[in-house]
Amino acid sequence: MISDRIKMILSGLPTHVVLIGLCLIWLVPTFGLLVTSLRPFQDINQSGWWTALAPPRGAEEYSQTCASCHGSNGKEIATADLTDPELIGQYSRSIKLLAMLKREIDGQPHLQGAPAPEPQQAADIADYLKRISGIAARPRFTLSNYIDALMGYRGTANYAADCATGEQALDLNCNVSDVMNPRGMGRAFVNSLLVTIPCVILPLLFASFAGYAFSWLDFPGRMLLFALLVGLQIVPLQMTLIPISRVYAQLGMNGTFIGIWLFHTGFGLPYAIYLMRNFIGSLPREIFESAYLDGMSHWTVFYKLALPLSVPALASLAIFQFLWIWNDLLVALVFLGGQKPVLTYQISNMVSSLGAGWHLLTAAAFVSMALPMIVFFALQRFFVRGMLAGAVKG
């Protein structure tokens, strides 16, 4: 019996190894970004995120070279307290520290015959001393990257520190109004919401109308028109950008919300109409017949019967539209640009203007990913259902 069970577990082992391995490969890049966004920016460029829980830089060198006399906390020698910021301040550069280590103290060599550290090691030790003396003390994890990204802070320290000393940049007020700073992710978040919400509602509404008409109203050329509208799915988005932006320029609609709402609505409609027609058309015909016999008009049947019954289809469409528009860069780039920056625009702008400001980039990326992740995990069911309806039926 027992050997049978062991056999069963063993035969399942490769499955688990492969599957868990793949899941880890899928998760690790995102997890690394999350860890990085929570680390102080000085640490991000000094060590990989996987060392976030390891001892700080220079700790090992310190314990080899200094700890035997100064003690592991640096306080053993009262006349040379290594946690004293004034003392360490004199040796903040590794060259000065090296010179000090090679000097004689009270006629004795400082290191008592031990070999002097290499320049790189000395630099690490200097870094460590600054950390324990409080000159450059910093926590392992911090939220300041998120605050900086939300407020649009672009300085060399961080938002809270600059505001405390009154050295903040001209576009910051150090009060709650900074959340609306045009350079910040806070403002971009609001803009993304303002773009996304109407772009989800409008196509859903129009597609429900059309879906109802294509299912339960009779008119000549019905199927042909339906096929034509759904066939418009093949037109790639890039193909329509030039003519539309020319028209918008003439109408003064570049950089307005209404322009981007209409554009996204147009491109959301082919798939939305397709899905709505299939769903409303597959509702049992008896319901509609009896409602009509009871004297209900088409309009009443539509909003009292068809709409409430198609909530599952509406939900999956809403999620699709939401993710597509929230994550879109190209359309926002062309029609809104820097006038009303959305999250994706703001991040791609940071990539080009900030180079490797990983602390801001990682935090900004997570700000933009938070809402779609929540929506996705909360409503995964509807998302998958909508995808299957689209793919298996086309």
Add this chain to the structure above:
Amino acid sequence: MSDTQVPEIMRQGKIAPWLYIAPALLIMTAFIVYPGINTFLLSFKNEDGTMSAAAACVEGEPCWGVLENFRYALTSPSMLNAFRNNLLWVFLMVGGTVGLGLLIAVLADRVKYEALAKAIIFMPMAISFVGAGIIWKFVYAYGTSQVQIGLLNAIVRKLGGEPISWLSEPAFNNFALILVGIWMWTGFCMTILSASLKSVPTEILEAARVDGATEWRVFWKVMVPIIMPTIAVVVTTMVINVLKIFDIVYVMTGGNYGTEVIANRMYGEMYVSHQSGRSAAIAVILILLTIPFMIWNVRRFRAQEAIR
């Protein structure tokens, strides 16, 4: 797509249906049909759409007259490079996403944490290309000689190799970008293939196992043939997606270092070189490339619907 007969009793006036369709019809005409036709016409015009494309011809050099933009789109070295890259994308990304998607769908079916594993693989679908671009740029980061903060180069270092600048080294960068695409789209393939696998009758699988078939043979000889129509649909859908791939390249390399694909050339001709005629010609070629897969896909759906 069976034509639902509208019950006789529900017949209505002549105008009413058009009122229901009007909003959708108007917006789609204005934002898809009109600009689509406009772009198609632009592809036969010169760089600002004022004259025929033939005006761009130079004496003594090859010229296709009014199809000059198409000559550029089909024969210029940068476009040939884009076609080559796109071909690489199609083979590796479609193979990768469908293969891994099928593997995960089969394996996840046998474990208790199926829902969790699938959610993890599917998660990148919720992330924007910009977000994914940052996530993977960080994995590929090329640091200094002392510190490697990019995970991949840190691993290379640990194994005793030299750090590589993944995104600017022509030998690696296309593969590095395609890997991001696979990471993002495997969840899509997995979900559809998994739903299809669940519909394979268990009696058939059990019968094969009772007959002594190994799991390997059950997979290749029973499962795969049954879900073949779905695999075909997933493959064609992915081919269409990959032909249009744009954002990953735009965000991660901007098309530099020989990583350009067709859609990026189209964007570049439009917004960087301001050659709207050439850009439109590339768009037309892109549509022509996808149409065969579309038609094939629709045929498959029809056949599948008929069987049901």
